[in-house]
Amino acid sequence: MTPRHNPEVWPVVHDERLALLRDLENLSAKQWETQSLCPGWDVHDVLAHLTDSAKATRWGFIRRMVLAGFDFDKDNAVGIATQRCVDPAQTLAGFRDVLGRTSTPPAAPATRLVEAFVHGEDIRRPLGMRGDYPASPVAKALAYQLRTSVKMGGGKERAAGYTLVATDTTFGHGAGQEVHGKAIALLLAVSGRPVAPDELTGPGAGAFVERTRG
Template sequence: MDVATAIAGERRELAAMLESLTPAQWDAPTLCAGWRVREVAAHMSLGFRFPLPRMVLELVKARGDINRMADRRARQDAAALSTAELVSAIRDNASHPWKPPVGGITAALGHDVIHGLDITVALGLDRRVPEDRVRLLLEQVTPRTLKFFGADLDGIELRADDLDWSFGSGAVLTGAAQDLLLVTYGRKLPPGRLHGTARAARLSGL
C-alpha cells in the first residue's frame, strides 16, 4: 500500500465528515478525554499549521511535556479557529509530509485514523476506515505500542470478528478490527461495541 496516498485519502475523508457535522456535534465529547470534536480537529491539524521552530517554542513553554503542549494548543486553537478553518486545515494539507516524532509515515497514518475514530465512534457515526489502512496499523501493534499508549491488556487476546487478526493471549475480547485498534491505543469504547467473557471485560477495564 502507498502510505502517503492512504494518508491523503484519510484526511480528505475526515475533512468531508467534519464538514457535515452540526454545531452540537462539534461541541460533543470524543474518546480523547477532555477534548470535544473541535479540540481533536485542532490537534490533528497542528503539525500543518505550526512550523518546527514554533513547535519547539511551544514545547519549551510546556517545560518539555509534549502532552501538556498538545492539550494547551488544542484548547487554544479550538477556541481561536472556526469550524470551517479547522476543516480547511485538514483538507488543504491532505498531502502534507508531517510525521510524529517517532514512527515515521505509518505513524502519521495512525495519528489520522485513530483521531478520526475518536470522533466518529464517540458520535455514533457509522464510518468504516478502509480495510487496507486498518490492516497496516494492526500489523504495527506490539507490546511497545500498548505500553506507549497505556493500554493494559495483560491476559487478554484481542480477536477481530471482521477480518483475520488477533493479538495477545488469554481471555478473548472480540469486536470490529477498527474498534480493537482503538483499544491498543488506550481508548475506552462505548458499551456494546466489544464482546467477551466477564474476565476479559474486567481486565480491559470495559
C-alpha cells in the first residue's frame, strides 16, 4: 500500500490539520512571532513548513533535494520562504487549501503522523495550547521514530538503554530503566523536543529527559 492511499494515516492527518487550523484562526500578530519548539523557527515558519510539506510530491521532493545539494535545512528554508506570506492570515489560508491533500515525499506513511503531531506541538506548546491527540496513531508515530536514526530525523539513539511505556495506550519499547508517560510526551522527547518534568515518570525519567534535551 502506498503512502498516498494509506487509510490508517490520512484521515488522522487531515483531522490534525483541521484542528490546528482552528487553533490558529484567532492568533494576534505577536503570537505569530512566538518562537516555536523548532530552533530558529517561529510559529509562522512552522505553519509555512507544514503547508510546504503537504504540497510535496515524490518527484518534486527529489528534484528539490538535488537543487539543495541534499541539504535538508536548505530545502526547508526554501519551502518556508515559498509558503510564508507577509500576512499570517494569507499563510493560514494557504494551509487551509492543503487540508485534504494526500501527496507526500518518498517516505514511510508514519512520517506524516510524526509531522502532524510533533509540529502541532511545536506550535501549540509555546502558545500555551495543548492538542487532543489520538493515542494509538501517536504510538505509531513513536514506533517509527524509535526505529529511525537521529540523523534521519528520528530518535533511536535518544531512547537507547531505556524502556518506554505509554500510559494512555498499549505501547512498550526497549530495554533498561522504565520511562512512563503519554504517547505524545514520549514522541516529543525522542524527537528532541522539551517536555515538562512531570510529563514523564519512572526510574529512568530524569536521565532520559536530560539526554533528550541534550
